[in-house]
Amino acid sequence: MTPQQASQKAEYICRLAPVIPVLVVENIADAQPLARALIAGGLPALEVTLRTPAALEIIAAMAEVEGGIVGAGTLLTPQDVTNAKAAGAQFGVSPGATDILLDACEAADLPLLPGAASASEAMALYERGYHVQKFFPAEAAGGSKYLKSLASPLPQINYCPTGGVSLANANDYLSLPNVVCVGGSWVAPKALVQAGDWDGITALAKAASQLPR
Numbered sequence: 001m002t003p004q005q006a007s008q009k010a011e012y013i014c015r016l017a018p019v020i021p022v023l024v025v026e027n028i029a030d031a032q033p034l035a036r037a038l039i040a041g042g043l044p045a046l047e048v049t050l051r052t053p054a055a056l057e058i059i060a061a062m063a064e065v066e067g068g069i070v071g072a073g074t075l076l077t078p079q080d081v082t083n084a085k086a087a088g089a090q091f092g093v094s095p096g097a098t099d100i101l102l103d104a105c106e107a108a109d110l111p112l113l114p115g116a117a118s119a120s121e122a123m124a125l126y127e128r129g130y131h132v133q134k135f136f137p138a139e140a141a142g143g144s145k146y147l148k149s150l151a152s153p154l155p156q157i158n159y160c161p162t163g164g165v166s167l168a169n170a171n172d173y174l175s176l177p178n179v180v181c182v183g184g185s186w187v188a189p190k191a192l193v194q195a196g197d198w199d200g201i202t203a204l205a206k207a208a209s210q211l212p213r
């Protein structure tokens with residue numbers, strides 16, 4: 001798979017729904033009910049961050065749930081890529097991008113949504129074939145106003161803004177011509193996961209999946 005093909009695959013995944021849940025999951029027992037709750041609410045693409053000891057097992061468990069596409073987030077190293085792929089991740093997400101990480105994803109045939117927060121970072125990724133990128137950290141890096149400013153000089157590049165995005169500001173991003181979806185943790189709050197309130201999470205996912213694009 002060339003980077004262009006990988007990026008097309010990433011774009012397909014991004015276009016499945018307006019929001020990709022960003023998940024930080026501690027307990028393996030929560031993996032499948034959480035995935036089912038989000039998918040039932042209309043959010044099939046799920047990003048599990050590699051930030052908890054159980055993350056790889058959680059990816060493996062979620063990958064068995066019908067109707068979902070599970071990816072690994074917070075990919076930083078080639079070892080992360082190998083682990084994510086072995087766990088069954090179908091895509092990867094990274095907060096930024098390095099040549100070493102991009103090489104690893106390309107060698108492993110893992111479609112990547114690489115992070116970029118500046119015009120130069122976006123251009124470097126585009127040169128390599130990545131036309132869909134994660135704008136991170138979205139709110140802190142300048143928010144929707146900043147991202148809108150990139151659309152005129154860089155119309156070929158589309159984004160999934162992530163970091164500080166919520167139901168309240170998602171529309172500011174989703175209404176931009178260079179945004180394919182947004183990423184956010186608000187659809188799976190820690191308190192609801194800990195309480196096992198799967199209906200509550202489905203309700204949040206439903207509201208997110210109905211956001212206009």
Ligand code: 3PG
Nearest residue numbers: 022162163164165184185
């Ligand atoms: C992350 O990688 O933590 C994402 O950017 C999620 O950010 P959020 O918690 O602000 O949605």
